[in-house]
Amino acid sequence: MLKPILLIEDNPKDLELTLLALDKSNLANEVVTMRDGAEALDYLFRQGAYRDRTPGNPAVVLLDLKLPKVDGIQVLERIKADESLQAVPVVMLTTSREEKDLVHSYQLGVNAYVVKPVAFKEFIQAIQDLGIFWAVLNEPPPGSIKPEKRS
Amino acid sequence: MLTQSGPGQAADVDLANCEREPIRIPGSIQPHGVLLVLDPASHVVLQASDNASRLLMDGRVDPLGKPLAQLLSESIVRTLVPRFDKVPSNAHPLFLHTVNVGDRDFDVVGHRSEAGLILELETVTPDSTNSSSDLHLEFDIFSQQAEAVTSVPELCQQMAKTVRRITGFDRVLVYQFDDQWNGMVVGEDGNGRLPTYLHHRFPASDIPAQARELYRLNRIRIIPDAGYQPVPVLPPKTPGRDRVLDLTYSTLRSVSPIHVEYMRNMETMSSMSISILRAGKLWGLISCHHHEPRMAAVAQRTTCDLIARAFALRLSAVEQAGRYERRIAVRSTYSKLLAAMADQGDYIAVLAENSADVLAAAAAEGVAVLTEESCTMFGKTPAENEVRELADWLFRTVKQDVFSTDSLSLVKPDSAQLAGIASGLIAVSVSKLHPSYVMWFRPEVVQTIQWGGDPHKPVTTEDGQVRLHPRKSFETWKETVREKSLPWEDSEIEIATDLRNAIVGIVLRRAEELAELNDELTRSNKELEAFSYSVSHDLRAPLRHIVGYAEMLRESLGERLDAKGDRCIGIIIESCEYAGKLVDKLLSYSRLGRSELQWSQIDLPMLVEEVRKDVMRDASGRTITWKIGKLPCVTGDLMMLRMAVRDLLANAVKYTRRRDEAVIEMDCRDDGDAWIFFVKDNGVGFDMKYTDKLFGVFQRLHRWEDYEGTGIGLANVRRVIERHGGRTWAEGQEGVGATFFFSLPKPPKSEKEG
Numbered sequence: 001m002l003k004p005i006l007l008i009e010d011n012p013k014d015l016e017l018t019l020l021a022l023d024k025s026n027l028a029n030e031v032v033t034m035r036d037g038a039e040a041l042d043y044l045f046r047q048g049a050y051r052d053r054t055p056g057n058p059a060v061v062l063l064d065l066k067l068p069k070v071d072g073i074q075v076l077e078r079i080k081a082d083e084s085l086q087a088v089p090v091v092m093l094t095t096s097r098e099e100k101d102l103v104h105s106y107q108l109g110v111n112a113y114v115v116k117p118v119a120f121k122e123f124i125q126a127i128q129d130l131g132i133f134w135a136v137l138n139e140p141p142p143g144s145i146k147p148e149k150r151s
Numbered sequence: 152m153l154t155q156s157g158p159g160q161a162a163d164v165d166l167a168n169c170e171r172e173p174i175r176i177p178g179s180i181q182p183h184g185v186l187l188v189l190d191p192a193s194h195v196v197l198q199a200s201d202n203a204s205r206l207l208m209d210g211r212v213d214p215l216g217k218p219l220a221q222l223l224s225e226s227i228v229r230t231l232v233p234r235f236d237k238v239p240s241n242a243h244p245l246f247l248h249t250v251n252v253g254d255r256d257f258d259v260v261g262h263r264s265e266a267g268l269i270l271e272l273e274t275v276t277p278d279s280t281n282s283s284s285d286l287h288l289e290f291d292i293f294s295q296q297a298e299a300v301t302s303v304p305e306l307c308q309q310m311a312k313t314v315r316r317i318t319g320f321d322r323v324l325v326y327q328f329d330d331q332w333n334g335m336v337v338g339e340d341g342n343g344r345l346p347t348y349l350h351h352r353f354p355a356s357d358i359p360a361q362a363r364e365l366y367r368l369n370r371i372r373i374i375p376d377a378g379y380q381p382v383p384v385l386p387p388k389t390p391g392r393d394r395v396l397d398l399t400y401s402t403l404r405s406v407s408p409i410h411v412e413y414m415r416n417m418e419t420m421s422s423m424s425i426s427i428l429r430a431g432k433l434w435g436l437i438s439c440h441h442h443e444p445r446m447a448a449v450a451q452r453t454t455c456d457l458i459a460r461a462f463a464l465r466l467s468a469v470e471q472a473g474r475y476e477r478r479i480a481v482r483s484t485y486s487k488l489l490a491a492m493a494d495q496g497d498y499i500a501v502l503a504e505n506s507a508d509v510l511a512a513a514a515a516e517g518v519a520v521l522t523e524e525s526c527t528m529f530g531k532t533p534a535e536n537e538v539r540e541l542a543d544w545l546f547r548t549v550k551q552d553v554f555s556t557d558s559l560s561l562v563k564p565d566s567a568q569l570a571g572i573a574s575g576l577i578a579v580s581v582s583k584l585h586p587s588y589v590m591w592f593r594p595e596v597v598q599t600i601q602w603g604g605d606p607h608k609p610v611t612t613e614d615g616q617v618r619l620h621p622r623k624s625f626e627t628w629k630e631t632v633r634e635k636s637l638p639w640e641d642s643e644i645e646i647a648t649d650l651r652n653a654i655v656g657i658v659l660r661r662a663e664e665l666a667e668l669n670d671e672l673t674r675s676n677k678e679l680e681a682f683s684y685s686v687s688h689d690l691r692a693p694l695r696h697i698v699g700y701a702e703m704l705r706e707s708l709g710e711r712l713d714a715k716g717d718r719c720i721g722i723i724i725e726s727c728e729y730a731g732k733l734v735d736k737l738l739s740y741s742r743l744g745r746s747e748l749q750w751s752q753i754d755l756p757m758l759v760e761e762v763r764k765d766v767m768r769d770a771s772g773r774t775i776t777w778k779i780g781k782l783p784c785v786t787g788d789l790m791m792l793r794m795a796v797r798d799l800l801a802n803a804v805k806y807t808r809r810r811d812e813a814v815i816e817m818d819c820r821d822d823g824d825a826w827i828f829f830v831k832d833n834g835v836g837f838d839m840k841y842t843d844k845l846f847g848v849f850q851r852l853h854r855w856e857d858y859e860g861t862g863i864g865l866a867n868v869r870r871v872i873e874r875h876g877g878r879t880w881a882e883g884q885e886g887v888g889a890t891f892f893f894s895l896p897k898p899p900k901s902e903k904e905g
Binding site for chain 1: 691692694695696698699700701702703724727728730731732
């Protein structure tokens with residue numbers, strides 16, 4: 001059984017477009033979607049509404065930077081601070097080019113960072129590159145991961 | 152030329168001598184009366200002048216140890232004793248009564264000292280009396296006249312006349328002390344028997360410090376006959392006390408032999424002086440002289456003293472009245488300047504714009520307003536470097552908020568060459584940190600001063616010993632005073648002080664405003680950052696959605712989409728992508744202005760080659776001749792400069808698109824402090840009248856369909872170059888080509904190289 005891809009995105013349009021992009025990459029992995037940071041943490045730590053979910057970490061977390069309740073940076077922080085979760089690759093998806101977000105995310109140990117391009121084709125390409133990379137290689141070697149950043 | 156040390160030196164000598172002069176305890180009195188020291192309780196005589204027995208008792212009895220009643224009659228004592236209660240201690244004696252003893256009339260005055268009750272009985276001579284009603288009348292007339300006069304010299308003149316009328320002395324002088332205690336005759340009345348001294352000066356050594364102090368304590372002194380023989384007071388020391396009798400407040404006190412010598416040299420045998428005190432300080436003297444011996448009775452002297460006191464009261468009023476009008480004028484100028492400064496904030500500009508008023512406020516000939524950065528001068532002032540040197544001296548040596556002098560070279564000898572412009576100086580400091588001053592200058596005024604005799608020669612030496620001798624000659628001695636301006640009036644110094652306070656207030660307010668502005672700037676910068684952030688997020692998202700859904704639409708319609716529909720969707724997508732680019736460019740432009748430069752050495756030839764290859768990728772298939780000259784290494788921010796070079800080369804490639812033989816040239820020349828680079832092409836060029844627009848944000852000079860672009864490239868170039876301290880400009884001709892220039896300042900050479 002392939003590990004699922006966890007997609008955390010609050011904007012329904014971005015969610016639909018990202019799902020479409022993932023769909024186009026013909027991945028066999030299930031895509032689990034969460035709509036805010038708090039829900040994502042519940043899922044990741046198997047608490048609250050997700051207390052009873054099947055154990056196991058996602059193959060990759062696609063995390064939007066700006067989220068309601070608990071924002072992306074905080075989710076990233078929690079993941080990288082947790083022993084069992086820190087090996088899970090996290091890709092930050094965002095509209096922002098602001099360098100302080102970027103710097104902050106890298107400081108927290110984000111594995112990749114994708115600025116969502118306006119051009120949809122480029123976005124599909126970026127998602128496909130990521131999806132394929134993370135989902136196929138189930139156990140990426142930590143620290144050596146430098147997926148090509150597209151913008 | 153007079154040096155200021157002349158009279159001063161003499162003053163030192165006279166002080167030293169004066170201290171040896173026992174002027175308060177001469178041990179003797181003048182012979183025109185009798186002095187008795189009584190036990191305060193029993194009225195037994197403790198001490199008496201040697202003439203007491205002769206004048207009071209025809210030499211029959213030794214008065215010492217006798218009760219007063221034995222010297223004077225019982226009835227006289229009965230008249231006097233009730234008044235003893237009113238006799239003051241250590242103060243000017245009180246007139247008690249005129250009594251008749253034997254065949255003589257005596258005016259009796261009394262005061263108390265540590266020694267006891269001191270009675271002085273002055274013989275009354277018939278020619279020295281006026282009726283008391285006459286004296287009242289004189290006082291009354293003087294008071295009325297004093298009310299009417301408007302100038303100090305007039306008031307002095309009036310007083311001299313009145314005192315002469317009362318006393319009948321040959322000459323009455325009103326003598327005023329200056330700051331250095333030199334005296335100047337400011338009023339005079341005389342009958343011509345004695346020389347006139349009006350406007351003459353007398354050196355401070357003429358009236359030594361100790362004598363001045365005695366004048367202050369005891370306001371009336373009379374010497375009816377300079378040829379007198381002193382009468383000793385016996386015994387010299389009061390019984391039971393170990394000190395010679397103190398005659399500070401005595402009216403009969405024998406005066407210094409030096410003074411008597413002085414009088415003889417002046418050919419005056421009698422003199423009287425009344426002190427003029429103002430706020431407890433010796434302002435001057437009424438100095439009366441007579442060729443022959445002459446007496447003024449107690450009542451006359453008292454009236455003169457009253458007149459002197461009325462004079463002192465009136466003096467302030469008259470002086471103030473004289474200054475009042477000027478003060479009003481100055482005040483109105485001040486208000487005007489203050490209002491302008493409050494309004495405008497820039498005090499230097501206000502002072503410069505109102506230079507005539509600023510000069511007039513202190514009746515100065517020149518003004519300099521000096522700060523760290525600027526030196527604004529108007530009227531007659533020293534040169535800027537001299538003003539700066541003066542400011543440094545004030546800042547380091549004087550250290551006063553307000554400094555004024557009418558003889559700058561006296562306090563700063565190396566400024567003598569400025570005397571013609573700046574003998575007088577008021578300088579107000581407007582900063583505690585820097586030598587910032589407002590200075591008013593007055594030129595030297597060469598003055599001739601008449602001295603009553605040569606002030607340099609009051610000292611003679613005998614047997615190698617310096618001894619004080621009064622001057623023998625009172626012939627007018629003229630001297631020329633140089634390097635001195637007209638003195639500053641109090642009101643002028645006051646206005647300068649007020650202006651200083653106003654300026655300091657304004658400077659402070661400006662500093663506060665600047666701090667506030669800085670806060671505001673920081674705030675608005677943060678706001679801008681937040682704005683950029685939200686633009687990048689919130690504006691890009693919908694654009695992205697439009698593009699994404701348009702793509703989905705195109706896909707889902709598939710075959711059903713006709714060419715027209717496909718074109719529409721294509722334009723929607725293209726437009727949104729373009730809008731996204733604009734947003735990105737705008738953000739990066741704003742970041743260019745905000746982010747810090749990362750300085751490094753840049754191999755420009757290598758950078759240009761990289762960029763050239765890069766831009767050529769978008770121009771494949773074109774023939775472009777590149778002429779890259781020898782470029783230097785420069786210091787700057789690599790990312791930014793790469794961007795600027797890229798924008799310039801890409802532009803050149805873009806606008807030569809229609810040339811079959813495109814030629815793009817990049818070279819530089821050394822302009823001393825800076826390198827000047829240029830990128831020249833033979834493209835479409837531009838009309839020079841639009842050259843101003845070229846470097847603006849989103850400014851485009853070509854039609855969209857001819858040349859694509861966001862119109863931000865050259866704005867980026869300008870911003871990058873400006874942040875490096877350089878300039879950008881362009882030359883062009885429509886249809887011929889364009890040349891874009893930019894300069895980059897060279898880094899300052901290290902000392903080793905220099």
